[in-house]
Amino acid sequence: MQFETLLEQAIRDYLQSVIHMSLATSKDNKPWVCEVHFSEDEDLSLYFRSSTSRRHSQEIAENPYVAGNIVRQFQIGEEPLGVYFEGTAKLLEPGPEQDKAFECIKAKQHVDDSIIEEARRDDGAKPYKVTVENWYIFGRIDGNFGKHKLEWNKHQS
Numbered sequence: 001m002q003f004e005t006l007l008e009q010a011i012r013d014y015l016q017s018v019i020h021m022s023l024a025t026s027k028d029n030k031p032w033v034c035e036v037h038f039s040e041d042e043d044l045s046l047y048f049r050s051s052t053s054r055r056h057s058q059e060i061a062e063n064p065y066v067a068g069n070i071v072r073q074f075q076i077g078e079e080p081l082g083v084y085f086e087g088t089a090k091l092l093e094p095g096p097e098q099d100k101a102f103e104c105i106k107a108k109q110h111v112d113d114s115i116i117e118e119a120r121r122d123d124g125a126k127p128y129k130v131t132v133e134n135w136y137i138f139g140r141i142d143g144n145f146g147k148h149k150l151e152w153n154k155h156q157s
Contacts, residue, residue: 015070017072018083025089036048045131047128079140085136132153134151136150
């Protein structure tokens with residue numbers, strides 16, 4: 001199997017087993033990181049919900065470029081494994097893209113349609129989408145330990 005295919009499958013498998021990610025944003029050359037629960041779709045786009053008043057949401061509105069990591073805790077002596085990404089994020093408006101986000105979030109996070117009603121409120125958590133440009137996985141893939149890059153925007157073309 002081609003190494004790039006192994007990387008993609010390792011990322012897909014890992015994402016399905018984790019619900020928590022760190023998301024980095026930036027404004028005026030000042031970085032910020034927050035923690036959110038996420039879901040993914042078949043294209044490996046990431047979805048999360050957040051209030052538009054949060055710092056990361058305000059920074060995304062001004063600068064859509066984001067990065068992040070998805071890492072489970074591991075024990076001493078255990079080999080680390082983690083997934084990292086870089087891409088762009090945006091607030092989703094009502095329509096097909098938002099509907100897809102809600103379906104992904106509901107399926108993975110075991111929440112019901114109340115998240116849709118909440119998103120309609122001014123102070124409710126809104127859905128966001130991260131379109132990943134590059135994935136990285138740190139760990140052992142096919143016997144090779146290290147940081148491996150999967151150029152996702154190129155891979156998707």
